[in-house]
Amino acid sequence: METGGRRTVRTMCPMNCHPTLCGMLVDVEDGRLLDVRGDPDNPDSQGFLCIRGHASREIIGNPRRLLHPLVRDARGRDAWRPVSWESALDLIAERMQRAGREAVATWSGHGLFANNYGTRVGSHLLRRFSNLYGCQWWSPTIICWGLGAFGLGLTGILETNTKEDMGRHAELVLLWGANLASQPNTARHLVAARRRGARVVTIDVRHTEAAAQSDDVLLLRPGTDAALALGMMHVIVREGLHDRAFVHAHTVGFDALAAHLDAHTPAWAASITGLAAERIAALARTYATTRPAMILVGGSSMHKGANGWQGGRAIACLPALTGNLGMAGGGLGPRHGSATHGQALASIVAQERRPPGHYVPNQMARIAEALVERVRVLLLFGTDLVSSFADVGHVEAGLARQDLIVTHDLFMNDTTRRFADVALPATAWLEELGCKSTNTHLYLMPPVLEPSGEARSATWVMRELARRLGLTEFYPWTSDEGPLDAILDHPATGYATVGALRAEGGMRALRISHVAYPDHRFDTPSGKVEFYSERALRLGLPALPVHEDLPASRYPLAFRQGRTLTHFHGFYDHGRALPSLAAADPEPVVWIAPADAAARGIADGAAVRLENERGELRARAHVTSRIPAGTVWMRDGWDGLNRLTSGRAVIPDEAVDLFAFSAGQAAFDASVEIRPA
Numbered sequence: 183m184e185t186g187g188r189r190t191v192r193t194m195c196p197m198n199c200h201p202t203l204c205g206m207l208v209d210v211e212d213g214r215l216l217d218v219r220g221d222p223d224n225p226d227s228q229g230f231l232c233i234r235g236h237a238s239r240e241i242i243g244n245p246r247r248l249l250h251p252l253v254r255d256a257r258g259r260d261a262w263r264p265v266s267w268e269s270a271l272d273l274i275a276e277r278m279q280r281a282g283r284e285a286v287a288t289w290s291g292h293g294l295f296a297n298n299y300g301t302r303v304g305s306h307l308l309r310r311f312s313n314l315y316g317c318q319w320w321s322p323t324i325i326c327w328g329l330g331a332f333g334l335g336l337t338g339i340l341e342t343n344t345k346e347d348m349g350r351h352a353e354l355v356l357l358w359g360a361n362l363a364s365q366p367n368t369a370r371h372l373v374a375a376r377r378r379g380a381r382v383v384t385i386d387v388r389h390t391e392a393a394a395q396s397d398d399v400l401l402l403r404p405g406t407d408a409a410l411a412l413g414m415m416h417v418i419v420r421e422g423l424h425d426r427a428f429v430h431a432h433t434v435g436f437d438a439l440a441a442h443l444d445a446h447t448p449a450w451a452a453s454i455t456g457l458a459a460e461r462i463a464a465l466a467r468t469y470a471t472t473r474p475a476m477i478l479v480g481g482s483s484m485h486k487g488a489n490g491w492q493g494g495r496a497i498a499c500l501p502a503l504t505g506n507l508g509m510a511g512g513g514l515g516p517r518h519g520s521a522t523h524g525q526a527l528a529s530i531v532a533q534e535r536r537p538p539g540h541y542v543p544n545q546m547a548r549i550a551e552a553l554v555e556r557v558r559v560l561l562l563f564g565t566d567l568v569s570s571f572a573d574v575g576h577v578e579a580g581l582a583r584q585d586l587i588v589t590h591d592l593f594m595n596d597t598t599r600r601f602a603d604v605a606l607p608a609t610a611w612l613e614e615l616g617c618k619s620t621n622t623h624l625y626l627m628p629p630v631l632e633p634s635g636e637a638r639s640a641t642w643v644m645r646e647l648a649r650r651l652g653l654t655e656f657y658p659w660t661s662d663e664g665p666l667d668a669i670l671d672h673p674a675t676g677y678a679t680v681g682a683l684r685a686e687g688g689m690r691a692l693r694i695s696h697v698a699y700p701d702h703r704f705d706t707p708s709g710k711v712e713f714y715s716e717r718a719l720r721l722g723l724p725a726l727p728v729h730e731d732l733p734a735s736r737y738p739l740a741f742r743q744g745r746t747l748t749h750f751h752g753f754y755d756h757g758r759a760l761p762s763l764a765a766a767d768p769e770p771v772v773w774i775a776p777a778d779a780a781a782r783g784i785a786d787g788a789a790v791r792l793e794n795e796r797g798e799l800r801a802r803a804h805v806t807s808r809i810p811a812g813t814v815w816m817r818d819g820w821d822g823l824n825r826l827t828s829g830r831a832v833i834p835d836e837a838v839d840l841f842a843f844s845a846g847q848a849a850f851d852a853s854v855e856i857r858p859a
C-alpha cells in the first residue's frame with residue numbers, strides 16, 4: 183500500500199506471546215517509522231494490538247538502542263568503548279578458539295525469535311552453528327513451557343485444538359493456569375463461546391485477567407494442580423462418569439489408574455489444594471457431563487514449579503477419561519509453544535553433523551554447574567540470562583568466571599550491564615526479514631527500514647563467526663530467504679517460500695486440523711493415551727500421575743510469578759527501555775492477601791522485603807483479596823526475583839530430551855517471608 187512517499191507495510195508484532203501473535207501494519211515514510219497499528223485483515227488477531235504491541239513503536243529511534251559494537255576491558259564499570267565489527271568478531275572468534283569448542287556455549291531467548299516465533303529460523307541457525315562447531319547449545323524451552331509439556335507428553339497429549347475451534351464448539355472451557363494476559367487473542371473466542379452459552383472456569387493461584395471472563399474461579403495452593411486433577415478423576419471414575427468405550431479403545435493403564443485413584447478422594451485433594459471438597463467434586467461432575475469440554479493449560483507460569491510437570495500429566499488424563507479427545511471443542515486448547523495437528527516444519531539444524539563431545543544436558547541445574555566448572559565463553563542472543571534462570575545467585579558465580587561473555591540484543595539488559603565483555607547491536611523487527619507462524623497461519627515480515635546505526639542481524643553475526651571459524655557449511659544459502667525457504671519446505675506449509683508468501687500478500691493458512699488427534703493416534707510409544715507409563719518408569723519416574731508435596735520450608739508464604747498485560751518476556755530490557763511499558767510497570771509489586779499483610783503490619787503500597795534462604799528482593803506491597811492467604815505473587819522478570827527461586831533439577835538428566843523439545847527446567851519454587859522494608 184503506497185500513498186505519496188508514505189507506505190503501509192504488513193508485518194507482525196515483535197513480541198512472542200504465542201499462541202497469540204498479532205498482525206501489525208506499519209506506516210513508513212522516507213525511511214522513518216510513522217505509526218504501528220493492528221492489521222484488520224490478519225485472521226488470527228483481526229486488528230487487535232495490545233499495549234505491548236503498541237509499545238513496539240518505541241523501539242525504533244529509541245535513544246537507548248545499541249547502535250555500535252561495544253567492548254569493555256573490565257566488568258562492573260560502564261567503560262564501554264565502540265569498536266568496529268571486524269575487531270569485535272575477531273576478538274570473539276579468537277577467544278572461542280582459545281577456550282576450545284566444548285568450553286564455548288550459546289544460549290538464546292525470545293529476542294532471537296522476535297521475528298520468527300513459530301518458524302524458529304533464528305533458533306535453527308544458532309543450533310546449526312553450534313552443531314557444526316561442536317559447542318554447547320541449550321534449548322530455550324527449558325526456561326518456559328518445556329517442563330509442563332513434558333507432563334502432557336508423558337500422558338500423550340501435546341497437540342492442541344485451536345482457539346477458533348474453542349470459540350465455535352466448546353461447551354465448557356477450563357482455563358487451568360492459562361491467563362488471557364498471556365494470550366489476549368484467545369479472549370475474542372472465549373467471549374464467542376460464552377455467547378453461545380459455554381461455561382468458563384478459571385483455575386489459578388490468584389484472580390487473573392482470565393478470572394474476569396469466567397463464570398467460576400477456583401484458587402488453589404501453588405503446585406497442587408495434580409492433586410486437583412487426581413481428585414476430579416476420583417469422582418469421575420467412582421461415579422461412573424468416564425467414557426468406557428473411549429477408555430477401552432484409546433488408553434492404556436485404566437485399571438491401574440482406577441485403583442490408584444482410591445486414595446485420591448476429594449477430601450484428600452481438598453487438604454492439598456485448599457479448595458473445598460464439594461467444589462472439587464462439582465467441577466469433576468461438570469467437566470465429565472459437559473461435552474465437548476476443553477482445557478487450556480497454562481503455557482509457562484503454571485509450570486514454574488517442581489510440580490508443574492505432574493500437573494500437566496494429571497490434567498492431560500482428564501480429556502482421555504471423558505472421551506474428550508479428537509473432537510471439535512474438546513481436548514486441550516491453545517497453549518504457549520504447542521502445535522496443532524499437522525503443524526510442522528523442515529529442519530536445518532544439522533543434528534547429524536554434531537561431532538562427538540562432552541555436552542552439558544538441557545538441564546538448568548547442570549548448565550549452572552557448567553558455567554562454574556567448564557564453560558569459558560558464552561554467546562548470548564536476545565536473552566537476559568540473569569533474569570530468567572532460577573537461583574540466579576549461583577548462576578552469577580558462573581558468569582563471573584567466564585573469560586568472555588557476548589550479548590547480541592537491541593538494548594543493554596542486566597546481564598549485559600553486569601557481566602558482558604562485548605555488546606553487539608541487533609536489528610529490530612522492521613530491519614530484517616522474518617516470518618512467524620501461529621497455530622494456523624504463516625506470516626511474512628519483510629524488511630521495512632534500514633538497520634539503525636551499525637545494527638546487524640543474529641544471522642549475519644553467526645555467518646561472520648562461522649567464516650572466521652572455518653565452518654564453511656554453516657550457510658549454504660545465498661540470501662536471507664534461503665534458510666527460511668528451507669524451513670518452510672514442508673507439506674504443512676504447502677511448501678511455502680518467501681517469494682510465494684510475498685506474492686500472496688504475506689499470509690498463508692497452514693494445512694492443519696483445528697482438532698487435535700483426529701486420528702486418535704497419540705504421542706506415546708503405544709500410540710494410546712497412557713494413564714500408566716512404562717516410559718516414565720524406565721526414567722525413574724512414577725508410572726502413574728501423582729502429587730508430591732513440595733519440600734517443607736521455614737518461610738511461610740508460597741511465592742509465584744507470572745505475566746501481566748504490560749510485560750512479556752525479557753524483551754527490551756524487560757520493557758524498561760520502552761517508555762510506555764516502563765511507566766505502566768515502574769517497580770516490583772508483590773500481591774499479598776489482606777490477612778497476610780495485616781499479620782505483618784504491611785499496608786497497601788508499603789515498601790517491603792521478600793526474603794528466603796537464597797536471597798532477598800525489595801518490592802511494593804499490593805494488598806488484595808484477589809489472592810488467597812498463604813500465596814504471594816509478582817510479575818516475573820524483575821532483577822533479583824530469581825535470586826529467591828530454587829535451581830534444583832526436577833526430572834532426571836536422562837529425561838530432559840525425551841521429546842522433540844527439552845524439559846530440563848529448574849524447580850523455580852520459592853517460599854518467602856515478607857517484612858516491611
Ligand code: SF4
Binds near residue numbers: 204232235236365
Ligand atoms: S498480544 Fe502479544 S503479539 Fe499481540 S499485540 Fe500484544 S504483545 Fe503483540
